[in-house]
Amino acid sequence: MDFDDVINKRYSVRGYLDKEVEDEKLEYVLKAATIAPTGVNNQPFKVFVIDTKKNKESLSEIYGAKWFVEAPYVLCVVANVDEAWTRPWDGKNIADIDATIVMDHIILAATNVGLGTCYIAAFKADKAREFLNLNDNEVPVLFTPLGYGNAEPRDTPRKEIDEFVEYI
Template sequence: MEFFDLIEQRYSMRGFEDKEVEQEKLDKVLKAAQLAPTGANFQPFKVVVIDTRKYKEELTAIYSPDWFTQAPIALCVLASKEKAWTRRYDNKNIADIDATIVMTHMILAAEDVGLNTCFIAAFKPDKAKEFLNLDDEWEAVLFTPLGYGNAEPRETPRKSIDELVIYK
């Protein structure tokens, strides 16, 4: 699939079939995470692959919409501020940025192999930390369900290029 076709057709799926994800497709999605660029190539992330059927109750406590646990897999990107690059001029730590790049790579790879996803940042961080048994070094940054979608896309109007781009 051509890249612009992929990004134009991709949308946040909010409904999933009861269908397993093939290991080959999951492996490609995880490979995309491994290949994601990170600050100074420090790779301060981990990806947690979660069986939604096994952990439905725990995942629902983290993020409650039913469609989140309809997909057979949920992915979570963890970030370590201790391991991430920090800009020396203002001490800006980019762990969250790195984690977001990783999730974006996985989401685009999922679309490329015929799977669907949805960025989830509106989860309960305390419940995620407890479920994932994270120490203070690691933070859950983003989740996504991963599976075969069965919902129609919602209208997602976009601002014009003129509203979004500044030329100097």
């Protein structure tokens, strides 16, 4: 797919087929995470690849939507706050920004190879931290199912450019 196709075809998939993801597609998606830009290229993240069938109960406690556990995998991007760059002038740590960029690369790469995903930020962080056995400096930022979609896109109206862009 060319870039325009990828960004226009991507949507939040809320239903998945019971169909395995090929190893080469999973590797392609994970490789996209490694090339995502991060502050001073620190790459302060981990990507957890979670086998849904083996972890359905725990995943359902983290996020309760039925479709969340239909795909063969759920991925979680975890930020390492201690390794992320911090702006020296105001102390802003960009670990969450880095992790979000990583997830965006994952989701666009998945779309490019015909896989469905859905950004999940509305999860129970305490359950995720416990399940993933995270250290104090590690923060779960985003989850996504990863698999073959079995749901049509919802109507998601978009703002016009002049509603959110300001030229100064």
